[in-house]
Structure formats: C-alpha cells, structure tokens
Amino acid sequence: MFQAKESPYLVPFDGTFHLGDAPQAPPEGSPEEATLEDQLAESVDALDDLQRRLYADDHWSVLLVFQAMDAAGKDSTIRAILRGVNPQGCQVMAFKQPSLRELDHDFLWRVASRTPERGRIGVFNRSHYEEVLVVRVHPEYLKGQRLPRSLSLEELWAERYESINDFERHLARNGTMILKFFLNVSKEEQARRFVRRIDRPDKNWKFSEGDLAERALWDRYMEAYEAALNATSRPWAPWYAIPADDKPYMRATVGRLVVENLSSLGIDFPDIGDDRRAELAILRSSIR
Numbered sequence: 292m293f294q295a296k297e298s299p300y301l302v303p304f305d306g307t308f309h310l311g312d313a314p315q316a317p318p319e320g321s322p323e324e325a326t327l328e329d330q331l332a333e334s335v336d337a338l339d340d341l342q343r344r345l346y347a348d349d350h351w352s353v354l355l356v357f358q359a360m361d362a363a364g365k366d367s368t369i370r371a372i373l374r375g376v377n378p379q380g381c382q383v384m385a386f387k388q389p390s391l392r393e394l395d396h397d398f399l400w401r402v403a404s405r406t407p408e409r410g411r412i413g414v415f416n417r418s419h420y421e422e423v424l425v426v427r428v429h430p431e432y433l434k435g436q437r438l439p440r441s442l443s444l445e446e447l448w449a450e451r452y453e454s455i456n457d458f459e460r461h462l463a464r465n466g467t468m469i470l471k472f473f474l475n476v477s478k479e480e481q482a483r484r485f486v487r488r489i490d491r492p493d494k495n496w497k498f499s500e501g502d503l504a505e506r507a508l509w510d511r512y513m514e515a516y517e518a519a520l521n522a523t524s525r526p527w528a529p530w531y532a533i534p535a536d537d538k539p540y541m542r543a544t545v546g547r548l549v550v551e552n553l554s555s556l557g558i559d560f561p562d563i564g565d566d567r568r569a570e571l572a573i574l575r576s577s578i579r
C-alpha cells in the first residue's frame with residue numbers, strides 16, 4: 292500500500308496533532324515569490340508527466356482532498372496545481388450542502404460514487420469530511436439526515452471517523468493514492484480576504500453573508516478540524532496541514548507534496564514485452 296512522504300506539515304498518525312501549533316505563515320527564510328512560482332511550474336510539469344504514466348499504467352488512481360475555511364484558497368490551489376494536466380485525466384468534484392436525494396443515503400454514498408477512475412487524478416473540493424466538520428459545528432443538520440439510532444454526539448463522531456478510515460483504507464487497498472490537504476489560513480488573513488472581496492468589484496460575487504456566520508464559529512471549526520485530522524491521518528491516507536496565509540508558498544508546497552508522493556509509486560509506462568515488440572516490428576514494415 293502507498294505510504295505518505297514525510298513533511299513538516301504531515302499530520303502525525305498517533306493523534307498528537309495540535310492545530311494551535313501548526314504554522315499558518317511560511318517559515319522564516321522561505322524563498323521569494325518568483326522562486327516559489329518557478330517551483331510550482333516545475334511541479335506542474337512533473338505532474339503532467341506523472342499523470343501520463345498513471346493513465347498508461349491504468350492500475351492506480353489519485354484522490355486529492357481539499358478542506359479549509361472559506362477564502363483559504365481551495366479553488367485557486369486546485370487550478371494552480373492541475374493547470375498543466377490533460378483535462379481528460381482529471382476529475383474535480385465539489386461537495387456543497389447535500390441534496391434531498393443525497394440525504395436519502397448514508398453520508399459516504401455521494402463521495403463513493405465520485406471517486407476517481409483508474410489512471411485519473413480526482414480532486415474533492417470539500418468532501419466527506421464536511422460530515423465531521425460543518426455538521427459537527429451545526430449538529431442541527433443531523434435532523435435532515437434521519438439517522439435511526441440515537442447515539443450521543445461523541446459516539447456519532449467517533450463512528451464517523453471509523454467509517455471514514457475504513458472507507459479510505461478500502462480505497463487505498465484497491466489502488467487509490469489518497470492525499471488530504473487542510474489549507475490552514477489564519478482568522479486575520481481570512482478577514483483581509485473577505486474585505487478584499489467587498490472592495491474589489493471583480494471579487495464581489497465571491498462574498499456571501501453566510502461566510503461571516505461561519506467565521507463567527509471559528510473556534511468550533513478549529514476544534515472540529517483538530518479532532519478530524521487526528522482521527523483520520525493515516526500512512527495510506529495522510530493529512531497535510533499547509534500554511535495558507537501566503538498563496539504562492541501554499542501552492543508550491545501542495546504541488547511539491549503531490550509530486551513527491553505520486554513519484555514514490557514508481558509508475559512507469561507499461562513494458563509491452565519482446566513478443567509484442569517483434570510483432571510491432573513486422574507491422575511497421577507492412578505500413579505502406
């Protein structure tokens with residue numbers, strides 16, 4: 292099974308992650324913007340090559356999960372990382388409030404049917420983790436889910452973490468390399484970005500009052516993130532908590548981690564073998 296690459300941002304697997312200690316700004320002495328852009332461009336090129344191998348090999352798939360508070364930069368990071376990959380080779384899925392049809396099923400149903408095919412890179416822009424994040428902050432949403440058993444909330448979250456771990460382990464065993472990114476933006480930087488969304492006409496469409504309501508619940512979201520990351524960071528489905536206050540640093544870091552992890556699978560173009568090569572040589576000479 293795939294094993295996560297080390298990084299200072301890798302969330303440990305033993306439940307000792309403290310969100311309050313996780314950096315939101317780049318480390319001292321990190322490269323300047325132009326260098327970070329160059330690093331990102333290298334990762335984008337490398338990812339294009341890796342995706343071709345992934346597709347040709349046709350045994351593995353890649354699932355990149357993005358979770359974050361509003362305005363942390365999920366959309367722009369996804370765009371930046373995948374801009375060089377063949378559009379036929381990737382599938383981006385966004386998960387918003389569940390529909391009535393989705394609420395008629397268990398909480399993993401809508402994600403299970405949207406996992407990437409072999410050879411593809413799938414991206415979840417929000418994911419099944421909303422079920423232990425926004426729903427944990429707003430337990431009243433559970434009413435719409437019509438769960439038949441009455442558990443304490445603590446038991447319910449514990450069961451959901453277990454279901455998520457089992458589900459991801461199942462995917463990993465069957466050839467999906469899962470990487471999960473929490474874009475860790477600070478409350479101060481989120482305020483600056485919200486203000487910019489109001490000040491700049493081309494960003495007005497991004498602003499919604501609902502985002503302010505969720506911002507008011509910041510501390511509860513952070514508790515939910517810390518609990519979820521601790522319960523579900525595993526060697527085969529790691530979480531990385533990425534400093535998100537500086538976008539160039541965030542994108543370069545996510546890009547590098549995707550490339551390092553995918554490279555570690557050592558996927559090569561399939562070797563067709565000597566017999567087939569001989570057949571091809573004959574066919575070649577027959578082309579007039």
Ligand code: ATP
Pocket residue numbers: 361366386387388389416417418421422425426432
């Ligand atoms: P953007 O604001 O950049 O367009 P977004 O992902 O924030 O993207 P919105 O439509 O603003 O999209 O918000 C989607 C909302 O749906 C989020 O507040 C999220 O928490 C909520 N959501 C996602 N999954 C669930 C779920 N399973 N249950 C309840 N709410 C959910």
Ligand code: MG
Pocket residue numbers: 361502
């Ligand atoms: Mg939003």
